[in-house]
Amino acid sequence: MEPESTTISAFRPKKTSLFKTNIKAFTFLLPAIIILLIFFITPMILTVFFSFTNLSLTGLNAQKLEFIGFDNFVKMFNDLRLYNSIAKTLVFVLFSAIIGQCFFGFLIAYLMKGKNAHFRRIIGICVIAAWVTPEIVAAFCWVTFLGDSGTLNSILTSFTGIKPIAFLFEYPMICVVVANIWRGTAFSMLTFQAALDDIPAEIEEAAVIDGASKWKVITHLILPILKGAITTNLMLVTLQTLGVFTLIYTMTGGGPGDRTATLPIFMYQQAFVSYQLGYGTAISLVILIIGAIFSFLYMRLLKVKV
Structure with a gap:
């Protein structure tokens, strides 16, 4: 049984190599993730946030942003x-x-x-x-x-x-x-x-x-x-x-x-x-x-x- 277990363990990928592979994959994906965060996720979050505010281009509301709930x-x-x-x-x-x-x-x-x-x-x-x-x-x-x-x-x-x-x-x-x-x-x-x-x-x-x-x-x-x-x-x-x-x-x-x-x-x-x-x-x-x-x-x- 010992040789068989030794053979199986030899074919198992080491945690270190898996971690390095994941890091490489994440590095290649990072530019796309950054672009998505800047041009898609962030504007979407800001849109939802501003919809609950009195944001305006002129007047008092332009100087003082307030949360107004579902108004x-x-x-x-x-x-x-x-x-x-x-x-x-x-x-x-x-x-x-x-x-x-x-x-x-x-x-x-x-x-x-x-x-x-x-x-x-x-x-x-x-x-x-x-x-x-x-x-x-x-x-x-x-x-x-x-x-x-x-x-x-x-x-x-x-x-x-x-x-x-x-x-x-x-x-x-x-x-x-x-x-x-x-x-x-x-x-x-x-x-x-x-x-x-x-x-x-x-x-x-x-x-x-x-x-x-x-x-x-x-x-x-x-x-x-x-x-x-x-x-x-x-x-x-x-x-x-x-x-x-x-x-x-x-x-x-x-x-x-x-x-x-x-x-x-x-x-x-x-x-x-x-x-x-x-x-x-x-x-x-x-x-x-x-x-x-x-x-x-x-x-x-x-x-x-x-």
Whole structure:
């Protein structure tokens, strides 16, 4: 028995070597941990802390920071503008991200599946060009296109003779939804394109031979296989769309009135227009909670294992 025990103990890693290995691993991870602490964990903690204070940019509250408990949250949930902003945000996310970007991203990716490499490259460049365009530039492009004397009105007036339409004033939500779909569809396209390329062509061919229509192949074969990619894409696109500010603010300023005042716009107005930073940070937590709820629902509805 002694030789056997000696052999086993010889193969056991020494505590000293394990400690050195852990130290090396921690050393390599340290830069990433520091970045997370500085740019993610610390701002999150400060946001939660300031939401319970009377932090302000001007006045007496700017000179004397005080802890006021749940006053900001009581004020927020008694403010009808909050519920209006939540409704506008849900409409914007539903039509811009969930329906718009995901649908068109999948459609473009599916139509490009199996096509010529040069064709895929050209279409990909055209779609991705909108995605890599800075948000402020994209917003000004759409303002120029949809303005009273913009490109769209010039085309309509030249070919139909109708009077110019104030699209940004009469249909502001539709305008910002379309603009965000145009800019964000590329991400969904790339996600679905990578997932579709992993599906063997033989599976689709077998389904077609068995008599499945194109629609059944998509709904009963491809979409179930892409369940993981769909969930990941929905979560990322939804969280990104929840935080869209520059595009909406540049195109409509949250107006006319409050017709496009989503939660980021409402938060900005309270924090930097009304100078109530404490109140603004409390509103930001609502955005965080809505994003967490969407993520949880996606995983539950699509039954994706984490």
